[in-house]
Amino acid sequence: MLVSCAPAVLVPNPPAKQSDAPAKPPDAARQSAARPSRESSDQVNELDFAIALVDTEEIASEPIDTIAAAGHASGAAPVNITTGGKIRMTRSTIRVAIFPDVSRIVVYSVGKVKVVDGARKKQPVTRGRIEIQASSRTDGEAIVNHKAFSLPCTLVSKDSYNFFEIQRLSYRGGIIIDRASSNRLHVINCLAVEAYLRGVVPHEMGPRPIEEIEALKAQAIAARTYAYRKMLARETAAYDVVATVADQVYRGVNSENRISDRAIRQTRGLVMVYGGQLIHGYYHSTCGGKTANIEDAWKKTPAPYLVSRDDVDESGRAWCSISKYYIWDESWRTRQLSTFINRFSRESGVPIEGSLLGMKIALRYQCGRIGALQVRTTKGDYTLSGDKIRFVLRRNHQDYPILRSANFDIVSTGSSTISITGRGYGHGVGMCQMGAIGRARAGQTCTDILKAYYTGIDIAPVAAGDATNVSRQSVKRR
Numbered sequence: 001m002l003v004s005c006a007p008a009v010l011v012p013n014p015p016a017k018q019s020d021a022p023a024k025p026p027d028a029a030r031q032s033a034a035r036p037s038r039e040s041s042d043q044v045n046e047l048d049f050a051i052a053l054v055d056t057e058e059i060a061s062e063p064i065d066t067i068a069a070a071g072h073a074s075g076a077a078p079v080n081i082t083t084g085g086k087i088r089m090t091r092s093t094i095r096v097a098i099f100p101d102v103s104r105i106v107v108y109s110v111g112k113v114k115v116v117d118g119a120r121k122k123q124p125v126t127r128g129r130i131e132i133q134a135s136s137r138t139d140g141e142a143i144v145n146h147k148a149f150s151l152p153c154t155l156v157s158k159d160s161y162n163f164f165e166i167q168r169l170s171y172r173g174g175i176i177i178d179r180a181s182s183n184r185l186h187v188i189n190c191l192a193v194e195a196y197l198r199g200v201v202p203h204e205m206g207p208r209p210i211e212e213i214e215a216l217k218a219q220a221i222a223a224r225t226y227a228y229r230k231m232l233a234r235e236t237a238a239y240d241v242v243a244t245v246a247d248q249v250y251r252g253v254n255s256e257n258r259i260s261d262r263a264i265r266q267t268r269g270l271v272m273v274y275g276g277q278l279i280h281g282y283y284h285s286t287c288g289g290k291t292a293n294i295e296d297a298w299k300k301t302p303a304p305y306l307v308s309r310d311d312v313d314e315s316g317r318a319w320c321s322i323s324k325y326y327i328w329d330e331s332w333r334t335r336q337l338s339t340f341i342n343r344f345s346r347e348s349g350v351p352i353e354g355s356l357l358g359m360k361i362a363l364r365y366q367c368g369r370i371g372a373l374q375v376r377t378t379k380g381d382y383t384l385s386g387d388k389i390r391f392v393l394r395r396n397h398q399d400y401p402i403l404r405s406a407n408f409d410i411v412s413t414g415s416s417t418i419s420i421t422g423r424g425y426g427h428g429v430g431m432c433q434m435g436a437i438g439r440a441r442a443g444q445t446c447t448d449i450l451k452a453y454y455t456g457i458d459i460a461p462v463a464a465g466d467a468t469n470v471s472r473q474s475v476k477r478r
Contacts, residue, residue: 092464284426354379
C-alpha cells in the first residue's frame with residue numbers, strides 16, 4: 001500500500017543536545033555550500049551553491065536492477081516493493097565519508113569507546129583524545145592511540161547519546177576508518193539514515209519557519225530517497241556518500257534544528273518510487289520557472305519522472321521567484337573570461353585553446369537552458385553542451401565558482417567585456433527547492449510538492465535492516 005506524507009504518530013528520535021538555532025554556515029573555503037544571511041524578514045535565507053547533486057558516477061544511469069545486482073554481492077535480494085507495500089533494503093545505516101583521504105585524524109569522545117577491527121578484534125579505548133593515523137609499516141593497518149588495528153576498523157560507543165567530536169563538529173553513530181591508498185585513510189561516519197538526515201536537511205534547504213514545514217518534509221523525502229539510492233549503488237564500496245555538495249551537505253549534530261527534525265520524524269522512512277523502484281531524487285536550488293529533462297542537463301538515460309515541468313502558479317508567476325537568484329547577471333573582461341575558459345575547459349575534459357573572440361548560443365532546450373554554446377577563439381570554433389557549460393564559464397569570484405545556471409542570454413560580447421543575464425541556480429533537474437518553499441507558503445502539502453517535480457511518482461515506506469549494530473559496517477566488505 002502506497003502512502004502519503006501526511007503527519008503521523010511516530011516515535012521521535014532521541015532529542016539533540018543543542019539549541020534550536022541552526023549551525024553557522026561553512027567558512028570561506030567551503031563557500032560553495034554557504035548561504036547568505038537573512039537581510040530582512042521578506043528575504044529568503046537560501047542555500048548558495050550551484051553544483052549540488054551533479055552525479056558523475058556512470059553507474060547512476062544504469063537501471064535499478066543492474067545497480068542492485070552489482071551492489072548486493074552477498075546474495076541479498078535487490079530492492080523491491082514487498083507485498084506489504086514497502087521498499088525492501090538490506091540495511092538502514094549509511095556510511096558518510098566525512099574526511100576522505102587523510103593521513104591522520106584526532107577524534108574526541110566523552111564516553112568510553114571500543115575499536116572493532118577487520119579481524120573482528122575488539123579492544124577498549126580510553127575516553128577523551130583518540131589519535132588515528134595510517135601505519136607507516138603495514139599498509140592495511142591504522143594506529144589508534146599507539147595500537148595497531150587491521151583495516152577497516154570502527155570506533156563504537158555503547159552510549160547512544162555519546163557524540164564523536166572531529167574538527168569542531170559532532171557526529172552520531174560510529175566512526176569507520178578504512179584504507180584510502182598507501183599511508184592514507186578514509187574517515188567515515190556510520191549512522192542510521194534518519195539520524196543522517198538530521199544533519200542534511202537544515203543545510204540543503206536552510207533554516208525554515210514552522211509555516212514552511214511542508215517544504216522541509218519534501219526535502220527530507222527527496223534526501224532520503226537520494227541516500228538509499230546511493231547506498232544501493234555503492235554497497236561494496238568503502239562508503240556510500242561524501243559529506244559535501246558532491247552528494248548532500250552533511251555537518252553532523254551541529255546542524256540539527258527543531259523544525260527540520262520534526263519534518264524528518266513526520267516523514268520517517270518515506271521515499272519516492274516509480275514503477276515499484278527507487279527513483280533518482282535529484283534536486284537543485286532555483287529552477288527559474290521551468291525544470292529540466294535529465295537527458296538535457298547530463299548525458300544520461302531519460303527518466304519518465306525527471307522531465308521538464310512548468311513551475312508557475314495560476315497567475316503565471318514562478319514559484320521560485322522568491323529566490324534572490326531567480327534573475328542574475330554576470331560580466332567579465334574578455335581577456336579574463338578567455339583565461340577561465342582555457343583553464344576550466346581542460347579540467348572539464350573539453351579543452352579549448354586560443355584567445356576568446358566571441359560566444360554564440362547554437363541550441364536552446366525547451367526549458368530555456370542552453371544545449372550548445374559555440375565558443376570562437378583564435379584557434380577555431382568549439383562547442384560546449386548541456387550542464388558542462390556551467391563548469392567552463394566560471395564566475396569572477398573567490399574560488400571561481402561555476403556559473404549559476406545554463407539558462408542565460410548573452411547581453412554583449414566585445415573586445416573588452418562580455419556580459420550575460422540568466423535565471424535560476426543549479427542544474428534544474430528534479431525538485432526546485434525555492435519553488436518548494438513557495439508552494440509550502442501557498443499551503444501545498446509535501447505530497448503536492450513532490451508530485452509537481454517528479455512526474456508520476458508514488459511515496460512508499462522503507463523496510464530496512466537493523467540500524468543498531470554500527471560495528472558490523474566496517475567489516476561488511478571483507
